[in-house]
Amino acid sequence: MERNLMVAGFGGQGVMTLGKFLAEATCDSTDMNVTFFPSYGAEQRGGTANCYVVISDEGIGAPLGDSMDDLIVMNDPSLNKFLYKLVPGGTLFINSSIVKSEIARDDIQVVKVPVTEMALEMGNPKVLNIIMLGAYVGYTQVVPEDVVWDTIQHKLGKKPKLLPLNKQAFEAGLKIGKEAQTR
Amino acid sequence: MARVFMKGCEAIAEAAVRSGCRFFAGYPITPQNEIPEYLARRLPEVGGSFVQGESEVASINMVYGAAQTGTRAMTSSSSCGISLMSEGVSFMASARIPMVYVNVQRGGPGIGAIQPAQQDYAQATRASGNGGFRMMVFAPATVQEAVDMTYAAFDYAQRDRNPVLILADGVLGTIMEPVTLPETRSPEDVAQLKAQCRPWALVGHDPEKEARSFIAPGNWDTKKQQQKCIDNAALYESWKADVQVEELYLDDAEVVITAYGVSGRIARSAVQNLRREGLKVGLIRPKTVSPFPYESYEKLDFNRVKAILDVEMSIPAQMVTDVELAVKGRCAIETCLHSGGEIMGRAEIMDAVRKLCR
Amino acid sequence: MEKVYARTKTFQKEMVSGFCPGCMHGTVFKLIGEVMEELGIVDKTTCVLGVGCCGLAMEYITYDNTTSPHGRACAVATGIKRSTPEAVVYTYQGDGDLASIGLAETMSAANRGENITVIFVNNGIYGMTGGQMAPTTLVGMKATTAPQGRDPKEHGYPMHMCEILNQLTAPYYLERTSCNNPANVNKTKAAIKKAFRNQLDGKGFSMVEIVTSCPTNWGLDPIEALDFLENNMLKEFPLGVVRDKSKEGA
Numbered sequence: 055m056e057r058n059l060m061v062a063g064f065g066g067q068g069v070m071t072l073g074k075f076l077a078e079a080t081c082d083s084t085d086m087n088v089t090f091f092p093s094y095g096a097e098q099r100g101g102t103a104n105c106y107v108v109i110s111d112e113g114i115g116a117p118l119g120d121s122m123d124d125l126i127v128m129n130d131p132s133l134n135k136f137l138y139k140l141v142p143g144g145t146l147f148i149n150s151s152i153v154k155s156e157i158a159r160d161d162i163q164v165v166k167v168p169v170t171e172m173a174l175e176m177g178n179p180k181v182l183n184i185i186m187l188g189a190y191v192g193y194t195q196v197v198p199e200d201v202v203w204d205t206i207q208h209k210l211g212k213k214p215k216l217l218p219l220n221k222q223a224f225e226a227g228l229k230i231g232k233e234a235q236t237r
Numbered sequence: 238m239a240r241v242f243m244k245g246c247e248a249i250a251e252a253a254v255r256s257g258c259r260f261f262a263g264y265p266i267t268p269q270n271e272i273p274e275y276l277a278r279r280l281p282e283v284g285g286s287f288v289q290g291e292s293e294v295a296s297i298n299m300v301y302g303a304a305q306t307g308t309r310a311m312t313s314s315s316s317c318g319i320s321l322m323s324e325g326v327s328f329m330a331s332a333r334i335p336m337v338y339v340n341v342q343r344g345g346p347g348i349g350a351i352q353p354a355q356q357d358y359a360q361a362t363r364a365s366g367n368g369g370f371r372m373m374v375f376a377p378a379t380v381q382e383a384v385d386m387t388y389a390a391f392d393y394a395q396r397d398r399n400p401v402l403i404l405a406d407g408v409l410g411t412i413m414e415p416v417t418l419p420e421t422r423s424p425e426d427v428a429q430l431k432a433q434c435r436p437w438a439l440v441g442h443d444p445e446k447e448a449r450s451f452i453a454p455g456n457w458d459t460k461k462q463q464q465k466c467i468d469n470a471a472l473y474e475s476w477k478a479d480v481q482v483e484e485l486y487l488d489d490a491e492v493v494i495t496a497y498g499v500s501g502r503i504a505r506s507a508v509q510n511l512r513r514e515g516l517k518v519g520l521i522r523p524k525t526v527s528p529f530p531y532e533s534y535e536k537l538d539f540n541r542v543k544a545i546l547d548v549e550m551s552i553p554a555q556m557v558t559d560v561e562l563a564v565k566g567r568c569a570i571e572t573c574l575h576s577g578g579e580i581m582g583r584a585e586i587m588d589a590v591r592k593l594c595r
Numbered sequence: 596m597e598k599v600y601a602r603t604k605t606f607q608k609e610m611v612s613g614f615c616p617g618c619m620h621g622t623v624f625k626l627i628g629e630v631m632e633e634l635g636i637v638d639k640t641t642c643v644l645g646v647g648c649c650g651l652a653m654e655y656i657t658y659d660n661t662t663s664p665h666g667r668a669c670a671v672a673t674g675i676k677r678s679t680p681e682a683v684v685y686t687y688q689g690d691g692d693l694a695s696i697g698l699a700e701t702m703s704a705a706n707r708g709e710n711i712t713v714i715f716v717n718n719g720i721y722g723m724t725g726g727q728m729a730p731t732t733l734v735g736m737k738a739t740t741a742p743q744g745r746d747p748k749e750h751g752y753p754m755h756m757c758e759i760l761n762q763l764t765a766p767y768y769l770e771r772t773s774c775n776n777p778a779n780v781n782k783t784k785a786a787i788k789k790a791f792r793n794q795l796d797g798k799g800f801s802m803v804e805i806v807t808s809c810p811t812n813w814g815l816d817p818i819e820a821l822d823f824l825e826n827n828m829l830k831e832f833p834l835g836v837v838r839d840k841s842k843e844g845a
Contacts, residue, residue, distance in 0.1 A: 259678065260674065260677065260678045262673075262674065286677040286678060288673060288674075288677060288707075290670065290703075291699050291700070291702075291703035292699060294667065294670075294699075294700075295667065295670040295699065295700050295703060296670075298663060298664060298667035298670035298671050298674065298700070299670045299671070299673050299674035299677070300674060301663070301664075301667075301670075301671055301674060302643070302661075302663075302670065302671035302672060302673060302674025302675040302676075302678070303674035303675065303677065303678035303679075304674070305661055305671075305674075305675060306674075306675055306678050306679040306682065308678035308679065310674070310678065324664050325664060325667070328663075328664050332661075439641040439659045439660075439661055439675060439679075439682070440639075440659070440679060440682060441638050441639030441640060441641065441658075441659055441682055441683075442638060442658065442659055443637065443638035444604060444605070444637065444638075444657035444658055445604065446638075449656075449657055449658050449659050449660070450641075450659040450660075451653065451659070451660060451661075452660070452661035452662065453653070453662065454662055454664075455662070457654075
């Protein structure tokens with residue numbers, strides 16, 4: 055079994071970090087194969103940024119699949135650009151604070167998370183990606199949530215001050231993801 | 238040893254340090270900057286030295302200097318930067334100096350694209366500089382292979398006193414994967430490896446007691462120069478014993494995909510999927526592209542194999558020249574190609590195979 | 596009888612130099628060899644030869660040596676010195692090698708303050724390839740690639756490498772000497788010794804530029820070449836210390 059995820063958004067939205075944390079947590083907690091593959095626009099900041107995470111019990115071929123089982127979009131342009139890549143029955147996670155375009159498909163599940171607003175309410179716009187990561191893990195349970203949290207903690211090791219905020223962000227996301235799953 | 242999650246470039250750099258690399262010089266170019274950046278931090282920790290050269294030309298020559306002392310030395314670059322290094326590499330092949338370098342290939346020719354491609358096959362295997370020299374060229378498909386091959390490359394380089402190339406690509410350079418790192422050579426082992434080079438290395442010799450070290454990338458004497466070429470050719474011939482290749486399902490395959498590096502891993506995954514569809518498809522994935530695994534094609538039953546599908550992220554195809562040399566017209570050879578930074582799709586390979594199976 | 600002078604042991608026994616009559620490469624290599632013996636560093640020194648006539652020395656010297664690609668001697672020396680700091684490394688380069696094709700490597704090694712010794716032999720012409728124009732060719736001086744003589748409008752002016760490197764902060768010692776008479780030969784030897792001593796003391800980049808003659812490609816006999824050197828070359832390339840940090844401050 056192979057599971058393909060694409061995360062797409064603006065540079066600066068923490069798109070790469072989201073993908074990397076998920077992939078690293080998979081590496082740490084399972085025997086599965088996992089790849090993380092970044093794809094930048096020509097610009098380092100402010101341009102488009104997307105990344106791919108593939109998790110599989112076989113050797114992974116292409117680190118970016120032909121189609122996606124899950125798609126996380128953090129901005130409007132990414133929705134329009136990548137929606138077609140999602141397989142029928144796949145799950146779309148959107149940053150509903152700023153993704154306002156109509157979702158022109160009815161063969162997929164949609165999980166709406168207003169991560170930009172939530173992050174601002176928490177006092178730090180940068181944690182939007184951690185909220186989305188929480189929502190993704192809460193919904194898919196692709197990796198145990200405590201393992202993902204361990205990875206986040208480990209990665210933030212040098213900035214322990216940021217831990218409480220990230221914990222709050224991660225848990226808020228988890229809650230939304232789990233609720234969406236049970237609905 | 239637990240697996241760790243590492244980016245290709247950084248894993249290559251760490252493997253080099255663990256193999257005893259103690260000198261690196263390089264110049265910034267995308268998509269391989271994480272190799273020099275990693276080593277700028279890491280080499281001083283193990284008493285090695287890192288220099289950011291003023292150009293690829295200077296960098297390869299710094300490596301040429303360091304390697305002449307018997308120090309395990311490395312550089313890395315990407316495509317057009319590798320071209321700039323070609324003179325220095327040729328000098329090392331001529332003077333028989335061990336060295337490892339990495340080409341994280343991008344689109345080409347010219348400045349090409351900064352995204353991944355496999356446009357440098359012919360350069361890597363046939364003419365990495367003037368003078369018709371050859372090198373062992375490893376073509377890793379995964380971060381784990383990149384690590385294992387880099388680690389071993391230093392040993393091959395020292396064994397042969399010849400440059401060794403790791404032919405990677407932008408996917409392998411930037412992808413992150415779990416990897417099990419090889420054992421770190423102790424400072425004593427690293428010192429010992431350098432000491433083994435003393436008879437020929439530039440470490441100073443007292444002319445009244447022993448022969449000087451004399452590094453000669455050429456000869457005034459034509460007979461001596463011809464003999465050097467003969468000796469080098471014998472070395473290249475000896476590499477037949479060092480061929481590395483992955484073969485899958487060749488016992489019953491009717492269509493055989495052949496691909497190296499990133500195309501190889503995507504092709505491998507296509508083969509697994511096609512087998513689940515019941516198609517009799519096999520794989521020949523060269524892990525060394527020099528020496529090339531000609532024998533793997535020789536073993537095929539051409540009464541059964543209808544076609545070979547050469548998959549490359551290069552337009553025009555380049556490895557196909559070696560495949561043609563191996564197949565000798567005994568079956569059709571088709572190609573499935575991408576380039577310019579467009580990454581090969583598994584579905585496309587699968588479609589191409591399905592057509593050939595019909 | 597006490598033996599007061601002997602051929603340096605850094606030259607191969609019985610070897611006869613192939614340098615042209617009146618060329619000063621032989622003198623400079625002799626001076627380097629004597630300095631190495633006096634400093635007791637013959638057994639730890641490596642010579643990085645540039646490309647050109649200087650490369651002939653590979654056959655004559657008894658100690659470790661290598662040949663760099665044309666112009667890259669300072670880069671090769673950097674690699675040797677950084678990977679093996681206990682080694683003593685010097686480059687021996689002509690004007691085409693150091694100031695034309697190798698300008699970037701020379702400037703950058705100097706700018707890093709690389710702890711190496713550079714012997715720069717400036718005779719204002721390409722020797723081995725047959726008299727082509729060099730970056731140090733004098734205005735009006737004929738070369739096979741400047742048959743009417745160097746014309747500033749087309750070729751610019753001679754490059755003064757000591758002065759150019761003197762714009763950088765890092766270099767420790769820059770001096771221009773010549774070997775046109777016994778007094779200057781002695782001064783050249785003293786400068787070479789200083790440049791090596793600086794390296795042994797870890798002071799960083801030292802360069803001795805030695806203005807020499809090339810009778811063959813200047814189209815002069817050795818005596819005429821000496822006159823040309825004194826009357827023309829030394830006017831363009833004045834001798835003396837350009838930078839000596841050991842004399843600066845306290």
